[in-house]
Structure formats: C-alpha cells, structure tokens
Amino acid sequence: MGKKRILAGGIAQESHSFNPVPTDRSRFNIRAGMEAVRTARGSNSLLGGIVDAAAERDVEVIVPTMFRAQSGGPVEEAVFTEMRDILCDAARRGDFDAIVLPLHGGMLTPGLHDPEGALMAALRAIVGPALPMTAAFDLHAHVTPEILERCDLLAGYHTNPHGDQGSTGRRAFLAAMDMLDGRLRPVLSAVHLPMLTLGNDRTDEDPLRALHARARAAVEAGAAYDVSIFNAQQFLDVPGLGQWVLAYGNGAGPDALALELAQKLWDERHALIGSYPSLESCLDRAARGTDRPLILGDQGDRVAGGSPGDGTYVLRALMARGDLPPSAVPIADAAAVQACLAAGLGATVTLSVGGRHSTVAPPAAVTGQIVALGSSAQVTYDGPADAGYTAALGAYAVLRTGAVHVVLTDQPYSYLDPDYFRAMGVDPAALGIVITRSGYHYTLNYAPIGECITVDTPGMTSYRVQDLPFTVARPFFPLDDFAFLPRLHQRGSGTP
Ligand SMILES: [Zn+2]
Known part of the structure; x- marks a missing residue:
C-alpha cells in the first residue's frame, strides 16, 4: 500500500463588514506545492502543524494553493473564486485520502457571508460524503451550521492571544488520520450563543481560562475527543453572529459537556466586556x-x-x-x-x-x-x-x-x-x-x-460596537438583551 496523501490548502483572512476598502489579490501571500510545504515546515501556523504532523506519520501533503492575508475589508469575489477553483480542480484528481483545511473562518466576500462554508460545499460535492474532511480555524471564526454539517471535525485555537496555531492544525490532521484508520467516528454536540465578547477574552485569564480548563479536562478524561470554544470576530454583520461551543465525541456526542460550557459562557457574558486605559x-x-x-x-x-x-x-x-x-x-x-x-x-x-x-x-x-x-x-x-x-x-x-x-x-x-x-x-x-x-x-x-x-x-x-451600523447580525448581547435558551446542534449521531 502506498503512502497516504492529504489535500491541504485554502484561504485565510479575517474580514470587517464596515471596512470600505476591499481586500484585493495584492494583499495575499500566495504559496503552492513544495514551496508552501517547505515554508510551512516547522512554523507555528495551521499549515505548519499539518505539515509537521504529516511528516511524523510519513503522510504526503498536497497543497494546491494557500492564500493568506492580514485582516481587512471583505475579500474580492474573484480572489475567493480563484482559490476555490484551484482546490476543486485538485479535488477532482482524487489522488488523496482526506482533506484538511487550514482556514481562518472569519472571512467575507461581497456576495458571501460564509465563504469557508461555500468552499466546503464545493469540495463535498466533488469528493462525496464519506471522504474525511476536517478543518482548523482561528478562535475568532464565524462558524455556521453549514460548516459544521460539511466538515467532519472543526478544530479551533484554544488560545487568545493565539499561540497554538501549529497544534490546532495538528488536531485537525490527526482527526482525519484517526477517521481513515477507523479509530474515530466523530459525533458533534454544538451550541450557538447570540453574544459577543468585547475584551476580557484572553484565554490565559478568567473567565475563559476556567472554561478552557474544564474542556481540556474533559478531553483528557476521554469524555470528549476534541473541544473548541469560538469567540467570533466582533465586526461581522452576518446572520448568526455569535459564539460556538463544539464538543466532538467518538461514536456519541458529548451533549452534557457542550450544554455546560455554553451555559457557563452565557453566564459570564457581562465579565467578557472589558474596559481599557485612555x-x-x-x-x-x-x-x-x-x-x-x-x-x-x-x-x-x-x-x-x-x-x-x-x-x-x-x-x-x-x-x-x-x-x-x-x-x-x-x-x-x-x-x-x-x-x-x-x-x-x-x-x-x-x-x-x-x-x-x-x-x-x-x-x-x-x-x-x-x-x-x-x-x-x-x-x-x-x-x-x-x-x-x-x-x-x-x-x-x-x-x-x-x-x-x-x-x-x-x-x-x-x-x-x-x-x-x-x-x-x-x-x-x-x-x-x-x-x-x-x-x-x-x-x-x-x-x-x-x-x-x-x-x-x-x-x-x-469595542464600542453600539457605534457601528449592525443590521443583519442583531439581536446579540450586549447590544440586545434577551432570555437565552441553549439549543443543541448535532451531527453524525446516526448509526454508521
Ligand atoms: Zn483570531
């Protein structure tokens, strides 16, 4: 049997709905093939973590393209389309065993509020439902039900400020490998919270420190396979803006854990609004x-x-x-x-x-x-x-x-x-x-x-978000206050 091969690549940029300057192609660092693999190797980046973990397991990484830019206004449609088409062409060749996508997760184009979900939909339409497809996102991603449905496991950073880019890429890669080896059937229990964090949202300080410690303990105890807590980028005027708690189990969804973490996050919402010196x-x-x-x-x-x-x-x-x-x-x-x-x-x-x-x-x-x-x-x-x-x-x-x-x-x-x-x-x-x-x-x-x-x-x-012209993202805390009833989103709970 030949070496396993994975397809990795995509686009990473964080968009701001109210920045009038579009992010054009010149702002992207674009790398492909061996150059992308070589420059990622050993770096503390999502792709770096994937490349290094793959090398340890003698798995080949194919990078058709990787677009990466700093944050800014929405990304021009043609840039997203170019990247998507390159990845889809590579997917059509079918010479790989799994897909692992190192993306940001908080990007916009003028026409798409969820381009990452659109990319995953395009890839799924080519490779079908059975091929393992996982993704690694920034903690500030705008996660959507479409993303959760299309990818088998989504791993987010556990740290803010972000220091675990490499290990997050590694988690997404290892989940795909565990699926390929028949050791993992990911089942997701997820909860969405219509709220923003606006400061006091470092993961090395409470309240988020305690929340991540609880999640880590659950994973170490075997109660969950992987847990991510997403604190969405605050300047996205998109439907469903808010926080997500994702808890993946192996064969069964950790429903109680997802609900517990989500309730704690909601209960701490006032503490997640910071104040800053002049x-x-x-x-x-x-x-x-x-x-x-x-x-x-x-x-x-x-x-x-x-x-x-x-x-x-x-x-x-x-x-x-x-x-x-x-x-x-x-x-x-x-x-x-x-x-x-x-x-x-x-x-x-x-x-x-x-x-x-x-x-x-x-x-x-x-x-x-x-x-x-x-x-x-x-x-x-x-x-x-x-x-x-x-x-x-x-x-x-x-x-x-x-x-x-x-x-x-x-x-x-x-x-x-x-x-x-x-x-x-x-x-x-x-x-x-x-x-x-x-x-x-x-x-x-x-x-x-x-x-x-x-x-x-x-x-x-x-962080004075009341000064911004939000329309479609509302209602959310703290601009709006309302009773919140956590609702479980599940995926993969049916029999295999
Ligand atoms: Zn971030």
Missing part, C-alpha cells in the same frame, strides 16, 4: 519615564481586527506633546509612500498622511525627514506566535518628525511582531513608545521587549 494616561506614564518601552495597541484602528490602518488619532496625540520619549506609529498610506520615494532618503518633506478611510481622524500634516526608505523588505516573526513565519513588505518610508517615527507603508499591517519595525529600519526596543495595530495578539511577541497595553481609542475596531 491614550492620555499611557502617554503621561511614558512622559514620566518607564524602564521598558510601552507597546500600545491602538484599539480603534486595529488592522488585526480588520481596520484600514490609516488612523491618525494616535499620531496627532504624539505630535501634540513635546514631553514624550522617541516613538513609532504606523500609518498605511500608499500616496505618502510614493511621495517619499520621489523625494529620496534624507529629504525633508511636508505631507498629508493617513485619515483616508479611518472614520475618526482626518489626514495629518507632517513635516519630517525621510530616515528609511525601501520596498520588498522581509519580515520573519520572532514569535512565539507564528514564530518563523515570513512575509514580504511592499514599499515603505519612515518619516521622522521630532521624536516621532511615522512608519508609512503602502499596505496596512497589524505589526503583530517587532520584526515589522526592524525590517523597516526602526528598532522598537530602542524607543519609549511603540504603536501596534492589534488589540492583544501583539502582546505575545512584544512581551520580551516592552510592556504591552491596549488603549481605548475610537475607530472602526473599537
């Missing part, structure tokens, strides 16, 4: 002097949460004060980068930067010297989150005005890792204040160089 209070601290750099997450303009990344709210605050240590603030602005490229390194320029898409702060006038300039710089994540992941940056320029380094890029980035700054010639460890476009994911990778604080700034990704 920007001014953090800048005051920096002005008094700190031992380590303050790494500030700009909550209102988090590219990691799908924002455009061109907000000037923090930049204006930094420029308005003369008492602050050296700082760096990223702004996505392709026109400003082009103006810097035209002026050249060392030139002093006056530019209008940012504020084109961000809803809370207009463009800012900045006069400064161009201290770094370039394109195609390579970022390699220090980790621990996504350690070893590499990405190429587009064109960039660093404009120094007083103590502020304005890091201008032609694409928005989340700055999840300090190497983004280093790749553009700015050493974040040498500064007093560093701004990132992330709310909590950045804290894992910046902890070695500074003190991470997410600040309460206004904007598209602020």
Whole structure:
C-alpha cells in the first residue's frame, strides 16, 4: 500500500463588514506545492502543524494553493473564486485520502457571508460524503451550521492571544488520520450563543481560562475527543453572529459537556466586556519615564481586527506633546509612500498622511525627514506566535518628525511582531513608545521587549460596537438583551 496523501490548502483572512476598502489579490501571500510545504515546515501556523504532523506519520501533503492575508475589508469575489477553483480542480484528481483545511473562518466576500462554508460545499460535492474532511480555524471564526454539517471535525485555537496555531492544525490532521484508520467516528454536540465578547477574552485569564480548563479536562478524561470554544470576530454583520461551543465525541456526542460550557459562557457574558486605559494616561506614564518601552495597541484602528490602518488619532496625540520619549506609529498610506520615494532618503518633506478611510481622524500634516526608505523588505516573526513565519513588505518610508517615527507603508499591517519595525529600519526596543495595530495578539511577541497595553481609542475596531451600523447580525448581547435558551446542534449521531 502506498503512502497516504492529504489535500491541504485554502484561504485565510479575517474580514470587517464596515471596512470600505476591499481586500484585493495584492494583499495575499500566495504559496503552492513544495514551496508552501517547505515554508510551512516547522512554523507555528495551521499549515505548519499539518505539515509537521504529516511528516511524523510519513503522510504526503498536497497543497494546491494557500492564500493568506492580514485582516481587512471583505475579500474580492474573484480572489475567493480563484482559490476555490484551484482546490476543486485538485479535488477532482482524487489522488488523496482526506482533506484538511487550514482556514481562518472569519472571512467575507461581497456576495458571501460564509465563504469557508461555500468552499466546503464545493469540495463535498466533488469528493462525496464519506471522504474525511476536517478543518482548523482561528478562535475568532464565524462558524455556521453549514460548516459544521460539511466538515467532519472543526478544530479551533484554544488560545487568545493565539499561540497554538501549529497544534490546532495538528488536531485537525490527526482527526482525519484517526477517521481513515477507523479509530474515530466523530459525533458533534454544538451550541450557538447570540453574544459577543468585547475584551476580557484572553484565554490565559478568567473567565475563559476556567472554561478552557474544564474542556481540556474533559478531553483528557476521554469524555470528549476534541473541544473548541469560538469567540467570533466582533465586526461581522452576518446572520448568526455569535459564539460556538463544539464538543466532538467518538461514536456519541458529548451533549452534557457542550450544554455546560455554553451555559457557563452565557453566564459570564457581562465579565467578557472589558474596559481599557485612555491614550492620555499611557502617554503621561511614558512622559514620566518607564524602564521598558510601552507597546500600545491602538484599539480603534486595529488592522488585526480588520481596520484600514490609516488612523491618525494616535499620531496627532504624539505630535501634540513635546514631553514624550522617541516613538513609532504606523500609518498605511500608499500616496505618502510614493511621495517619499520621489523625494529620496534624507529629504525633508511636508505631507498629508493617513485619515483616508479611518472614520475618526482626518489626514495629518507632517513635516519630517525621510530616515528609511525601501520596498520588498522581509519580515520573519520572532514569535512565539507564528514564530518563523515570513512575509514580504511592499514599499515603505519612515518619516521622522521630532521624536516621532511615522512608519508609512503602502499596505496596512497589524505589526503583530517587532520584526515589522526592524525590517523597516526602526528598532522598537530602542524607543519609549511603540504603536501596534492589534488589540492583544501583539502582546505575545512584544512581551520580551516592552510592556504591552491596549488603549481605548475610537475607530472602526473599537469595542464600542453600539457605534457601528449592525443590521443583519442583531439581536446579540450586549447590544440586545434577551432570555437565552441553549439549543443543541448535532451531527453524525446516526448509526454508521
Ligand atoms: Zn483570531
């Protein structure tokens, strides 16, 4: 008997319903075949976990394509279609034993509120109901009944900030292998909760820490095969937005466990709404002097949460004060980068930067010297989150005005890792204040160089969701309050 082969690949992006800038093909890192396998190997990513677990079992991984982009507006339909068609063409060849999909799960296209479910439907239509198909998603995925019906097992991250990408990919892979070997007949017990978490939703702190500990104990005791608790991305105006508890059993669904976890999550809903310090209070601290750099997450303009990344709210605050240590603030602005490229390194320029898409702060006038300039710089994540992941940056320029380094890029980035700054010639460890476009994911990778604080700034990704024009996603807590009756969704409970 020949080597087992699995098909793995797909698309990973997190969308924001209210970001007006579509995510086009140029924002994707697209890899296929041996290049995709080679670059994923040993990396703490979903595909990395699949590739490494497969190598240990001498299973071949076929990657027809893997599209990966940072968060942003909905993904252009043609990008999704291109990826889907490549995967479907590969599926039609039929030279594999199972499918394992490393996706994000929180993507939108203009026409689809559940593209991952549509991808799974297309693949199922080709391979039929019997072929094992599993998937691995980000904890912030928008899970739908269609996804749960079409895939045999869906594994989500257990951590937020996310540090277990590799082991999540591994769980999805091993479930497919266990099915192939006849050791697993997954039966799902799942509960949907019409609520959002808005801060206080780290898994290394209560209440989520206790919930995950309970789930882990149940798996270790053999009461469930795999458990995931999904905390949906907050800015998706889609039907059925909310939380999901998924508990898979082997041969029988762990109904009681799913209901218990869901009830606990609902009971803790008020505790899952956080509060954050003001920007001014953090800048005051920096002005008094700190031992380590303050790494500030700009909550209102988090590219990691799908924002455009061109907000000037923090930049204006930094420029308005003369008492602050050296700082760096990223702004996505392709026109400003082009103006810097035209002026050249060392030139002093006056530019209008940012504020084109961000809803809370207009463009800012900045006069400064161009201290770094370039394109195609390579970022390699220090980790621990996504350690070893590499990405190429587009064109960039660093404009120094007083103590502020304005890091201008032609694409928005989340700055999840300090190497983004280093790749553009700015050493974040040498500064007093560093701004990132992330709310909590950045804290894992910046902890070695500074003190991470997410600040309460206004904007598209602020947790003040009452300011956003939700229509189809409602009702949900905390915008609406209502009695909640948990209802079990089951799959696979019939006899085999
Ligand atoms: Zn996430």
